Amino acid sequence: MTSDEALVAYTLRLADNALVLSQRMLETVAAEPELEEELAHANFALDFIGQARMLYTQAGELEGQGRSEDDLAFMRDENEFRNLLLLEQPNGHFGDALVRQFLFEAFYLHLLEALTRCTDEGLSAIAVRALKEVQYHFRHSSQWMIRLGDGTELSHARVQASLNNAWRYTGEMFVADEIDLAIQENHGGPDLASIQKLWRRDVEKTVAEATLTLPDDEWMASGGKQGQHSEHFGFLIAEMQYLQRSFPGATW
Amino acid sequence: MYTQGLDQAGKEQREVAETADMLAAFQARIDAEEKIEAKDWMPEAYRRTLIRQISQHAHSEIIGMQPEGNWLTRAPSLKRKAILLAKVQDEAGHGLYLYSAAETLGVSRDQLVGDLLSGKAKYSSIFNYPTLSWADIGAVGWLVDGAAIMNQIPLCRCSYGPYARAMVRVCKEESFHQRQGFEIMLTLCRGTDEQKAMAQDALSRWWWPSLMMFGPNDSESKHSAQSMAWKIKRFTNDELRQKFVDVTVQQAEYLGISVPDKDLRFDESSGHHTFGEIDWQEFMDVIAGNGPCNKQRLEKRQAAHDDGAWVREAAQAYASKQAALAAA
Numbered sequence: 001m002t003s004d005e006a007l008v009a010y011t012l013r014l015a016d017n018a019l020v021l022s023q024r025m026l027e028t029v030a031a032e033p034e035l036e037e038e039l040a041h042a043n044f045a046l047d048f049i050g051q052a053r054m055l056y057t058q059a060g061e062l063e064g065q066g067r068s069e070d071d072l073a074f075m076r077d078e079n080e081f082r083n084l085l086l087l088e089q090p091n092g093h094f095g096d097a098l099v100r101q102f103l104f105e106a107f108y109l110h111l112l113e114a115l116t117r118c119t120d121e122g123l124s125a126i127a128v129r130a131l132k133e134v135q136y137h138f139r140h141s142s143q144w145m146i147r148l149g150d151g152t153e154l155s156h157a158r159v160q161a162s163l164n165n166a167w168r169y170t171g172e173m174f175v176a177d178e179i180d181l182a183i184q185e186n187h188g189g190p191d192l193a194s195i196q197k198l199w200r201r202d203v204e205k206t207v208a209e210a211t212l213t214l215p216d217d218e219w220m221a222s223g224g225k226q227g228q229h230s231e232h233f234g235f236l237i238a239e240m241q242y243l244q245r246s247f248p249g250a251t252w
Numbered sequence: 253m254y255t256q257g258l259d260q261a262g263k264e265q266r267e268v269a270e271t272a273d274m275l276a277a278f279q280a281r282i283d284a285e286e287k288i289e290a291k292d293w294m295p296e297a298y299r300r301t302l303i304r305q306i307s308q309h310a311h312s313e314i315i316g317m318q319p320e321g322n323w324l325t326r327a328p329s330l331k332r333k334a335i336l337l338a339k340v341q342d343e344a345g346h347g348l349y350l351y352s353a354a355e356t357l358g359v360s361r362d363q364l365v366g367d368l369l370s371g372k373a374k375y376s377s378i379f380n381y382p383t384l385s386w387a388d389i390g391a392v393g394w395l396v397d398g399a400a401i402m403n404q405i406p407l408c409r410c411s412y413g414p415y416a417r418a419m420v421r422v423c424k425e426e427s428f429h430q431r432q433g434f435e436i437m438l439t440l441c442r443g444t445d446e447q448k449a450m451a452q453d454a455l456s457r458w459w460w461p462s463l464m465m466f467g468p469n470d471s472e473s474k475h476s477a478q479s480m481a482w483k484i485k486r487f488t489n490d491e492l493r494q495k496f497v498d499v500t501v502q503q504a505e506y507l508g509i510s511v512p513d514k515d516l517r518f519d520e521s522s523g524h525h526t527f528g529e530i531d532w533q534e535f536m537d538v539i540a541g542n543g544p545c546n547k548q549r550l551e552k553r554q555a556a557h558d559d560g561a562w563v564r565e566a567a568q569a570y571a572s573k574q575a576a577l578a579a580a
Contacts, residue, residue: 029317029340030317030321032560039344049337052330147570155569252443
């Protein structure tokens with residue numbers, strides 16, 4: 001794999017993360033617990049769609065085969081998507097979706113922060129913009145973790161169970177493969193071991209404030225970054241891509 | 253978050269007897285085009301009319317998120333997905349300002365939402381129709397938001413200040429939505445034969461329900477005369493419907509798709525389009541709860557409300573604990 005190929009693959013992974021998470025978030029529009037939360041939720045999903053669009057466009061340009069953001073989002077098959085397994089997990093209840101958001105944003109925040117210093121100008125510019133967005137997302141998701149954890153007995157029990165269930169999907173974020181290493185070595189990209197320490201520090205802090213218990217690191221699921229997804233994922237992709245696939249070549 | 257305290261203010265005001273002098277003085281303010289503000293005295297019937305109208309409007313925004321939200325996960329491009337989501341978010345925002353405007357009249361959002369869920373309060377009949385294809389998202393923006401703008405622009409001059417001001421912002425955003433909807437239709441009509449057929453099918457299904465959005469004919473409209481006198485309404489249902497038809501028929505011609513009305517023709521002498529009779533039985537059925545999606549829309553809203561109860565309770569419990577800590 002050349003350095004440029006690694007950069008394309010890496011950019012696509014970031015784009016896939018943003019798109020798949022936003023796609024899951026769209027499923028709960030008009031079903032949030034409060035009108036104010038409806039507005040916040042849509043805002044965050046819009047940020048992720050915006051990030052996906054910038055990243056796909058960037059990946060398409062780097063790749064140089066004339067693929068547009070929509071070609072990359074709608075015309076790739078399930079096993080070509082390289083998002084984290086955590087992000088494709090079904091929404092479940094408000095606490096499940098919140099924990100997914102919180103655990104990812106705690107990671108993404110530090111990843112973006114490191115990417116603002118990478119040597120690829122296109123990627124670092126996108127990271128600067130996305131970082132500002134994700135900083136306020138993370139404040140929001142952390143505050144909800146604390147409210148639910150330190151709210152009622154029921155909310156505490158529910159969000160603890162959500163945390164326990166999602167925990168197995170966090171390991172994959174920090175396993176560096178050849179693409180991660182290539183970005184680190186050739187483009188001054190993030191060191192995942194350092195990101196993990198920062199992630200753990202932030203997660204521990206919020207979990208403690210929320211009076212929750214950090215789950216033990218037991219078996220960790222992986223495969224998303226290599227295109228091996230969970231069974232849920234095919235449905236998400238099928239729904240998202242159906243119009244583009246049904247009417248090939250049409251303009252929308 | 254909720255202003256339940258306002259309920260009490262409303263009750264106190266209702267205890268004041270309405271004398272003929274007070275009513276005449278109030279009407280004089282209206283006639284002089286003064287804005288009535290939340291703390292001003294107003295006849296109880298004026299207050300009730302506004303609460304009914306503003307809350308129906310708010311509920312329509314909230315329920316309206318569902319037929320459009322139906323296409324968020326399937327929007328055919330990332331740009332369209334983002335635009336649609338921004339629109340659905342605007343609707344949530346409109347709901348929020350409108351509930352706030354209604355709260356200035358002495359009701360709480362909780363009460364209003366309770367009335368929506370119990371079926372006591374109504375919302376626009378149009379949202380009880382299904383969005384069956386992507387073209388429906390175009391048609392809803394073009395026709396439904398187009399009809400809404402016709403209704404709402406005069407409301408920016410409504411006699412009740414908080415409502416009029418909320419409508420200024422709502423109308424600006426609705427106008428974007430209408431143009432975006434038309435642009436979806438235009439893209440489809442310039443696309444493949446299948447896309448054009450999709451656009452035609454959407455117009456055929458949404459045309460008549462859009463005309464129904466203006467409400468019953470003037471001769472049948474029970475609230476119209478008083479609302480006009482109070483300058484809550486500035487134009488009658490039939491005047492607004494005519495204006496909508498005149499504008500929209502030309503737009504359909506530009507798109508190259510047909511309005512599904514065999515009686516539609518341009519009348520040279522009046523300069524307006526004459527059009528066929530609306531199926532008022534269908535309108536009454538949908539208002540009475542028997543439209544294609546009435547049950548589904550309310551069930552979804554109820555489920556979201558019920559599923560969110562534990563979250564709202566947790567937020568309340570946390571806030572109470574924090575307040576107790578701060579007081580200690």
